[in-house]
Amino acid sequence: MTQRRKLFATWCVVGFLAAALPAWSATEVATVAAVVGGAELQRGGQGAWQLATVGSALFEGDRVRTRQSSRAKLIFQDDSVVDVGPGSELQVGTQVFDDSARRYKGVLSLIGGKIRAVVSDYYKAPGARYEVETPTAVSGVRGTEFIVQYDSTSEYTDIVGIEDEVFVEGTLGVVGGGVKLRPRTATRVQKGRFPSVPRRIDDALLRQYLDGLEIIGTGGRDSLGSSHPAARGALLAKNDAATSLAGGPTSELQTAAAPTARRLVVGVPGETRAAQFFPDSYANSQPIVDYRVTPPNQAPTGTVKVGF
Amino acid sequence: MTRRRGWIWRVTGVLIGALTVAPTSAWANARSQALYAKGLIPFHNARWDEAYRLFDDAVKADGNDALALYYRGLTAARRGQPNVAIPDLERAAQIRPQLSHLALDLGVAYFDAQQYPAALPWLEKAHETAADRFPAALFLGLAYYRLNDFAKAAPYFAEAEKDPELRATAHYYAGLALLRQGRESEGRAELTQASQGRPDSETVREAQGYLSGAAALRRPPAPAGTPYAKRWSLYGDVKFEYDSNVALAPDNTQLRQSLGIAGQGDGRAVLGFGGAYTLPDNPIAQFTASYDFYQSMHFQLHQFDLQGHRVRLEGSREQGPVQLGLAGTYDFYALNYQSFFQQVMVTPWIALPEGEASSSQVYYTFRGRDFFRSPYDPERDSHDNAIGVRQYGMLGAPDRVFSVGYQFDKDDPIPHSGNDFQYNGHQFDVDVQVPVATLGRAEFSYLIRLEDYQFPNSRTGFAKRRHDTDNEVVLAFARDLTEFLELDLAFLGDFNNSNVDNFEYNRQIVSIGIKARY
Numbered sequence: 001m002t003q004r005r006k007l008f009a010t011w012c013v014v015g016f017l018a019a020a021l022p023a024w025s026a027t028e029v030a031t032v033a034a035v036v037g038g039a040e041l042q043r044g045g046q047g048a049w050q051l052a053t054v055g056s057a058l059f060e061g062d063r064v065r066t067r068q069s070s071r072a073k074l075i076f077q078d079d080s081v082v083d084v085g086p087g088s089e090l091q092v093g094t095q096v097f098d099d100s101a102r103r104y105k106g107v108l109s110l111i112g113g114k115i116r117a118v119v120s121d122y123y124k125a126p127g128a129r130y131e132v133e134t135p136t137a138v139s140g141v142r143g144t145e146f147i148v149q150y151d152s153t154s155e156y157t158d159i160v161g162i163e164d165e166v167f168v169e170g171t172l173g174v175v176g177g178g179v180k181l182r183p184r185t186a187t188r189v190q191k192g193r194f195p196s197v198p199r200r201i202d203d204a205l206l207r208q209y210l211d212g213l214e215i216i217g218t219g220g221r222d223s224l225g226s227s228h229p230a231a232r233g234a235l236l237a238k239n240d241a242a243t244s245l246a247g248g249p250t251s252e253l254q255t256a257a258a259p260t261a262r263r264l265v266v267g268v269p270g271e272t273r274a275a276q277f278f279p280d281s282y283a284n285s286q287p288i289v290d291y292r293v294t295p296p297n298q299a300p301t302g303t304v305k306v307g308f
Numbered sequence: 309m310t311r312r313r314g315w316i317w318r319v320t321g322v323l324i325g326a327l328t329v330a331p332t333s334a335w336a337n338a339r340s341q342a343l344y345a346k347g348l349i350p351f352h353n354a355r356w357d358e359a360y361r362l363f364d365d366a367v368k369a370d371g372n373d374a375l376a377l378y379y380r381g382l383t384a385a386r387r388g389q390p391n392v393a394i395p396d397l398e399r400a401a402q403i404r405p406q407l408s409h410l411a412l413d414l415g416v417a418y419f420d421a422q423q424y425p426a427a428l429p430w431l432e433k434a435h436e437t438a439a440d441r442f443p444a445a446l447f448l449g450l451a452y453y454r455l456n457d458f459a460k461a462a463p464y465f466a467e468a469e470k471d472p473e474l475r476a477t478a479h480y481y482a483g484l485a486l487l488r489q490g491r492e493s494e495g496r497a498e499l500t501q502a503s504q505g506r507p508d509s510e511t512v513r514e515a516q517g518y519l520s521g522a523a524a525l526r527r528p529p530a531p532a533g534t535p536y537a538k539r540w541s542l543y544g545d546v547k548f549e550y551d552s553n554v555a556l557a558p559d560n561t562q563l564r565q566s567l568g569i570a571g572q573g574d575g576r577a578v579l580g581f582g583g584a585y586t587l588p589d590n591p592i593a594q595f596t597a598s599y600d601f602y603q604s605m606h607f608q609l610h611q612f613d614l615q616g617h618r619v620r621l622e623g624s625r626e627q628g629p630v631q632l633g634l635a636g637t638y639d640f641y642a643l644n645y646q647s648f649f650q651q652v653m654v655t656p657w658i659a660l661p662e663g664e665a666s667s668s669q670v671y672y673t674f675r676g677r678d679f680f681r682s683p684y685d686p687e688r689d690s691h692d693n694a695i696g697v698r699q700y701g702m703l704g705a706p707d708r709v710f711s712v713g714y715q716f717d718k719d720d721p722i723p724h725s726g727n728d729f730q731y732n733g734h735q736f737d738v739d740v741q742v743p744v745a746t747l748g749r750a751e752f753s754y755l756i757r758l759e760d761y762q763f764p765n766s767r768t769g770f771a772k773r774r775h776d777t778d779n780e781v782v783l784a785f786a787r788d789l790t791e792f793l794e795l796d797l798a799f800l801g802d803f804n805n806s807n808v809d810n811f812e813y814n815r816q817i818v819s820i821g822i823k824a825r826y
Binding site for chain 2: 031033034054055073075079080081118119120121144145216217218220222223224225226228230231232233234235236240241242243266267268269270272273274277278279280281283284285286287288289290291292293294295296297298299300
């Protein structure tokens, strides 16, 4: 009976380890580098959403979403950077980064909103593939930087080339119909259609696409002004201690040592506290009445009791 | 011809390229952006060295990456290197002058580098933006405070007080500015506001310490160059005391009767006044001169009315890691309005601070006494040489201090007829001062003193040497009633045990008084 219990316990442990193994083996493929206004992530694209903070790890299948007024910056293992704009949702797809075999593959799925992707130089290698998918388009890049914006209501995707070339195809499943975007050109892919002919965009339109995609800093209190020790109530200098300004009037509670906020500075020693508080006791420290009756160095007459 | 056409194409290509890239030139290259993004993670977690290395690599990847420069500068400032931060922040401001918070950060970096005039234009620029208005106001106030332009600092502190997070700090420094101008009541009002901030902040604790009475402690000899608002002070006090044994009557009843002491206890009024003046700072040392007057008037035992005059000069300076001091005191006492004795004391001392909150002190005191009348003239005229050590420390806060000390002294009467008074003394004492909630401040002091007299005492018919053990307990409490008035309560318990009955006595004194100070 005891052996059976031991066997059962052993199998429980093995089962637990086996269940936990996939989680251990999961590789972090990206990290949240900045969050402005709050963002959430969902593990494996299912279950509860949890708060995303700077340093949160992302794995294949994870989703990230931002609110209408928030943004997030992600840094991937392949050194690609993705800025997630306001009101957006993104799923991390297949990520392969094997530098020794020069195998690179990065796939993202934009479910809604917009992102700016800055793709690392690894993807200039032959065979490397970096793609952003939306329900209506697939954007492949061999270049550096581009914007993808998906409007889930009207079901179209806008892709804007910022630097180098971006190849865009629809999701019809039909070969052909792709377009190549050069910098400062854009295409739109309506649901069930091929990409439109690339058109050049002006500064105003480019700014419109870029709006909400610039994320400066971590989204926290990065500024020196907001996080300075002075703002936290620290003393900035030794002489800033109010007690060091204590001047003039002395109290009965005066001591040879007086503190400042930063260090203790000592004063003149030598007198007892009783002497300072009660000069009468200090000046009359010998029994003067006795010595008036019999002066010092003279033995008094009569009986004197000597104690031990 | 072909070569010329090639040149034209190259120029054209460059121009087209420049026009194409221009709108996106705000973005740095991909490598720099990746390193910058990686650096944000340790930056957020205050791992400054790691963050600095990544931002530094980002700047190396693209020297015009304004964000990498900006964050390398912020990280340097966080590492306590504002002078390293300033060039990065300046460069970032050249590339992207409209970067949020950059003007404030540059102003703060210049402030931290103690380049206050250079900080002002950046802080003023930041002050014009809604997001940075209040922190910029705080640092503008601080910069003007550092420049001793208190009038310009005041309105900025007042503005910063509107931000709940900056309120306590702004009140605190506004209070300091007022105190340095000698506007004590207004300064105290600001510190009162400051004291209501987060209790874990230094400025709040410091304001509370000042208000609860640390300010009333004797001013320490400050390092040369420390500015003080007021160099002089005056005080006057009146007290009523009851002294259970004015005449030091012995405990032995029979002996007391033989000496004709019928009643040794009495009440008295005590008047005092005085003032101090601190000489202007100079590179040698800080000097203070003071005078104190004291007069006790007994209700019945008028022959014990004591008058005292004290003149004291003291100076101190910092010399490397130690503090050196010298004090000279002259005292004149009159008993029953007749000259009693005069004495001179000289005390050189040296103190060695151990960190911020404790200090050790060694001292020597010479005391010369000269009595004017019988029965002590000339028997008690003497030279006394004392050496002592003291240890001071804070008990976790600036307004909680303690000290313990040991002193050995040798008192040598000048004439041989004074052999009754020649002794070697050993003295140990401990003293603690603490605030009592918001009520005021309290002190407890205990002293034990052994006096080993060197010659057979006349009171024993020269049969035995006298040995005294004196125990003194002092309890005191002080409370500020107003800015200028203070209530003082004090108790002394003096228990002198002696192997000679004539010197064995107990004495308790209680005192209540009001002190006015300015």
